[in-house]
Amino acid sequence: MSLAKKQYKRVTTNSLIEMKHNGEKISMLTAYDYTMAKIVDSAGIDVILVGDSASNVMAGHETTLPITLDQMIYHASSVVRASLRSLVVVDLPFGSYQSDPKEALRSAIRIMKESGGHAIKVEGGKEIKESIKRILGAGIPVMGHLGLTPQSIYKFGTYSVRAKEEAEAEKLIEDAMLLERLGCFSIVLEKVPAALAKQVAESINIPVIGIGAGNGVDGQVLVTHDMVGMTHEFHPRFLRRYLNLFDDMSNAFKQYSKDVKSKDFPSDKEQY
Numbered sequence: 001m002s003l004a005k006k007q008y009k010r011v012t013t014n015s016l017i018e019m020k021h022n023g024e025k026i027s028m029l030t031a032y033d034y035t036m037a038k039i040v041d042s043a044g045i046d047v048i049l050v051g052d053s054a055s056n057v058m059a060g061h062e063t064t065l066p067i068t069l070d071q072m073i074y075h076a077s078s079v080v081r082a083s084l085r086s087l088v089v090v091d092l093p094f095g096s097y098q099s100d101p102k103e104a105l106r107s108a109i110r111i112m113k114e115s116g117g118h119a120i121k122v123e124g125g126k127e128i129k130e131s132i133k134r135i136l137g138a139g140i141p142v143m144g145h146l147g148l149t150p151q152s153i154y155k156f157g158t159y160s161v162r163a164k165e166e167a168e169a170e171k172l173i174e175d176a177m178l179l180e181r182l183g184c185f186s187i188v189l190e191k192v193p194a195a196l197a198k199q200v201a202e203s204i205n206i207p208v209i210g211i212g213a214g215n216g217v218d219g220q221v222l223v224t225h226d227m228v229g230m231t232h233e234f235h236p237r238f239l240r241r242y243l244n245l246f247d248d249m250s251n252a253f254k255q256y257s258k259d260v261k262s263k264d265f266p267s268d269k270e271q272y
C-alpha cells in the first residue's frame with residue numbers, strides 16, 4: 001500500500017530527488033529490527049532510517065553517544081532483510097567518522113558491506129566536510145543532518161530548538177548549501193524554526209526532511225516508537241502520536257497475567 005504519486009518498485013536516492021521536484025512529500029520513519037521494518041516497509045513509507053536513536057529506544061541509554069558501529073550494523077542488517085521497497089539509510093554512530101576521513105570511509109564501508117544498507121547519514125556540516133567527501137568518493141550515498149544534532153548534545157547542553165539566533169541560522173544555511181555542493185542526496189533538519197527550514201528547503205535542490213522543522217520542507221521523519229506511543233515519557237510539540245501502544249500493550253500484558261493466574265489461559269481450544 002502506498003500513497004505515492006508515482007509507484008516506485010524500490011525507492012532510491014534519485015527517487016527522493018525526483019519526489020522533491022514533483023512536489024511529492026517524502027515519508028521517513030525509524031526502524032531497528034526486522035518485525036518493525038516489515039510493517040513500516042509494507043505501509044509504503046519511502047525511507048527507513050536505522051537511526052542511532054536505537055541507543056535510546058532499544059538500549060535505554062540517555063543519549064545516542066554509546067551505540068557502537070557493530071551494534072548499528074546488527075540493527076541495520078535486520079532492517080535490510082525486511083525491506084522490499086523502502087530506501088534504508090543507516091546512521092554512522094558517534095566516534096566512527098569525526099576523527100579522520102579514512103576512518104569515516106572505513107566505517108561507512110562496513111555499514112554498506114555488512115548490513116546491506118543503501119546509504120549512510122552523518123551529523124554536521126563544514127566540520128566533517130573531508131569525511132563526507134571521502135565517503136561520497138567511494139560511491140556511498142550520504143544523507144546530512146543539521147540543526148539539533150543529538151551526537152553533539154554535550155556541546156549544546158539541551159535538546160531545545162536550534163538556530164533561533166541569526167548567526168546560527170546563517171551557518172545552518174551555509175552548511176546545507178555545502179552538503180548539497182559536496183553531493184549529499186538529502187538532509188535531515190531537526191528542531192529548527194519552521195520559517196528557517198522552509199528557507200533552507202527552497203534554497204537547495206536536494207530534499208530536506210524535517211523533524212520538528214515545520215511543513216515547508218520536502219518530507220517528514222519521526223521515531224516510530226514515539227509516533228505509535230510505545231514510548232510515553234516524551235512529549236515534544238512536533239510529535240504526533242498515532243497510537244497509544246504503551247497503554248494498549250500494558251493492558252494486554254496485564255490481561256495475559258490475569259488469564260494465566262486464573263488458569264483461563266490456555267483454554268481447551270488453545271492446546272493439543
Ligand code: KIV
Pocket residue numbers: 030049050051052053054091188190211221222223
Ligand atoms: O537517530 C534518529 O532517529 C534520527 C532521527 C531523529 C532523524 O536521527
